[in-house]
Amino acid sequence: MTRTVVRACRRRFLSAVGQSGIAAWVGQALPLAGCGRGDGGVVAGPSSPADATRSLRLPPTIGGGELSAAPSRQEVWAGSATALWTLGATYPSPTIRVRSGDFLSVRLQNRLPEATNIHWHGLTAPPEMDGFPTDVVPPGGARDYRFRVMERAGTYWYHPHPDRRTGPQVYAGIAGFLIVEDEEERRLALPSGPFDVPLLIQDRRLTADRSFAYGPTAMDVFTGYLGDTVLVNGTPEASLAVARGLYRLRLLNGSNARVYRLAFTDGRRFHVIATDGGLLDQPVEAGTVDLGPGERVELLVDFSLAAAGSTVVLKSLPFAGTGGMGGTGSQGIELTVLRLEVTSSSGPAAPIPSSLGRIERLDPSRAVRVKTFAFGMGMGPMMMGGFTINGRPFDPLRIDARVSLGEAEIWEIRNVSQEIHPFHVHATQFQVLSRSGRAGLGPQDLGWKDTVLTWPGETVRIILRFEEYPGLYVLHCHNLEPEDAGMMSAFEVA
Ligand code: C2O
Ligand code: CU
Numbered sequence: 001m002t003r004t005v006v007r008a009c010r011r012r013f014l015s016a017v018g019q020s021g022i023a024a025w026v027g028q029a030l031p032l033a034g035c036g037r038g039d040g041g042v043v044a045g046p047s048s049p050a051d052a053t054r055s056l057r058l059p060p061t062i063g064g065g066e067l068s069a070a071p072s073r074q075e076v077w078a079g080s081a082t083a084l085w086t087l088g089a090t091y092p093s094p095t096i097r098v099r100s101g102d103f104l105s106v107r108l109q110n111r112l113p114e115a116t117n118i119h120w121h122g123l124t125a126p127p128e129m130d131g132f133p134t135d136v137v138p139p140g141g142a143r144d145y146r147f148r149v150m151e152r153a154g155t156y157w158y159h160p161h162p163d164r165r166t167g168p169q170v171y172a173g174i175a176g177f178l179i180v181e182d183e184e185e186r187r188l189a190l191p192s193g194p195f196d197v198p199l200l201i202q203d204r205r206l207t208a209d210r211s212f213a214y215g216p217t218a219m220d221v222f223t224g225y226l227g228d229t230v231l232v233n234g235t236p237e238a239s240l241a242v243a244r245g246l247y248r249l250r251l252l253n254g255s256n257a258r259v260y261r262l263a264f265t266d267g268r269r270f271h272v273i274a275t276d277g278g279l280l281d282q283p284v285e286a287g288t289v290d291l292g293p294g295e296r297v298e299l300l301v302d303f304s305l306a307a308a309g310s311t312v313v314l315k316s317l318p319f320a321g322t323g324g325m326g327g328t329g330s331q332g333i334e335l336t337v338l339r340l341e342v343t344s345s346s347g348p349a350a351p352i353p354s355s356l357g358r359i360e361r362l363d364p365s366r367a368v369r370v371k372t373f374a375f376g377m378g379m380g381p382m383m384m385g386g387f388t389i390n391g392r393p394f395d396p397l398r399i400d401a402r403v404s405l406g407e408a409e410i411w412e413i414r415n416v417s418q419e420i421h422p423f424h425v426h427a428t429q430f431q432v433l434s435r436s437g438r439a440g441l442g443p444q445d446l447g448w449k450d451t452v453l454t455w456p457g458e459t460v461r462i463i464l465r466f467e468e469y470p471g472l473y474v475l476h477c478h479n480l481e482p483e484d485a486g487m488m489s490a491f492e493v494a
Pocket of ligand 2: 375420421422477478479482483487
C-alpha cells in the first residue's frame, strides 16, 4: 500500500508540474518531499515563544477595481519574508465591501505562473462570472468580473477556483472577505468601525524558513491538508486589543480542511447573529460554535464587564469523531485562535437587538423532488481516484444533476466516508432541515447557508431553490484537497 501511495503521489505531482510549469513558491514548499513519508522536511509545531505577540492585521478595504494575482513576499513573521501568492499584493486579499443592489466590478490580472480565476463564495453570480473550474484566466491574461450583487447583508468571501488547483492557490495566500451591506442591517445599528472585526482563520504548516509548506501526501489528500499553526488575517499568534464593549466578530473559516470548534476560554457566552447568507431572524445564544471550511458565522461578543488588563482567548476546542491520524497534524486538536486583550477604554454598549433579519422559510412540503448526493472516498490501491460524489469523480464536461429555476428541492447530503465533508453549492443559499448526527443542528446551521459541514456517516438534509440565472455551476466538498482530487459535481440550472 505504501508503494502504491508513493507512486500515486508522484504521478499526481508530475501531472501538476506538467499543467502548471511549476510555481516559484511551490518549489520552496517541497511538493515532492512531502509525498509518502509523513511530513518530510516540514517543521512541526507552532512558532517559537520568542515571537512577540502580534497584533491582528486587518486587510485593506476596497470597493472593487483591478487586482493582480502574483507571487509575492510578505512579512508574515517579523523579520522574515514568507513566499506567498497574493491577490492585490496583500495577505489576506483586500476586503471588498459592496452595497446590496450595486455592481461588483473586479478586473483580475493573472501574473501567476499558472491559470487561475475567482469564485465569489456565497453570491449568486451569472455562470460566466462564477469561476467555473475550467473557466480560467491563463498566465499573463486578464478577466473582468462584473455582476449585480443581490444578496442580503452578510459576510461572504472570494478565492480562486481552478480545476485541481484550488487547494494550493488558497493555501498560498489568495482569499479575501466580501462584505455586503444593506438597509435592513443598517437599521439595527450593530457595532461598526473598529467594533466590527473580520477574522479569517487559516491553519498552516511551516517550512524551516517560515514559508508555507504545501505538499499533501496521499493521506493528507484523504483528510484534507491540516496545519498546526493558526493565522488570523495572516497574523500568527494574533491578538486584538478590545475596549470594554460590544463587538461584532465576523468569523470565516478559510482553512483548506480544518474544522474549528470555537469557544472562549473563560466560558463566556455570545450571540450568533448571522450565518453564511446573512442575519438570522433573531440572535441565538451559544457557548461554542463549529465552523467547517468555507463557513462563516457572525457573533456579538460583549466585553463590557471584562476586567481591564485581562485576556480572553478564542480557542478551538478538541473534538473526536473524524478518522484522522492522531498527532498535531490531525483534525480535532486544541488550538489557540485569537487573544483578546481587554483595555480600559469603553466601547459600544448597544443592547443585543431582539430581532435581526427577515428570513423566508422554505417549506419542505412544497419541494418538488428529493436528490441525494453521497460523498465518498474509496480505499485501497484506487484511493487517489476515489474522491467521488455519487460514485463519480468530477468531470467538467459531464452534467450530473439538473434543476429548474424557481423549484424548491430537498437535497440529502450523505457523508459515506470516515472524514468530514463541508458541502458547498454555488448559485444559491439553502436552509438546513435536519442532521442525522447526534448533535443535531448547531447555531451555525440556522438561517441561510451556502456551506454545511457533514460529519463521517452523517446525512444532512437541506432545502434550496435556484432563482436567478440558468447555466452551469458546481457543488463540491469544501475540504480543498478532496475537492481538487475530484469531489465535485457540475449541475445545470435551466
Ligand atoms: Cu468557496 Cu466552490 O467554493
Ligand atoms: Cu470532503
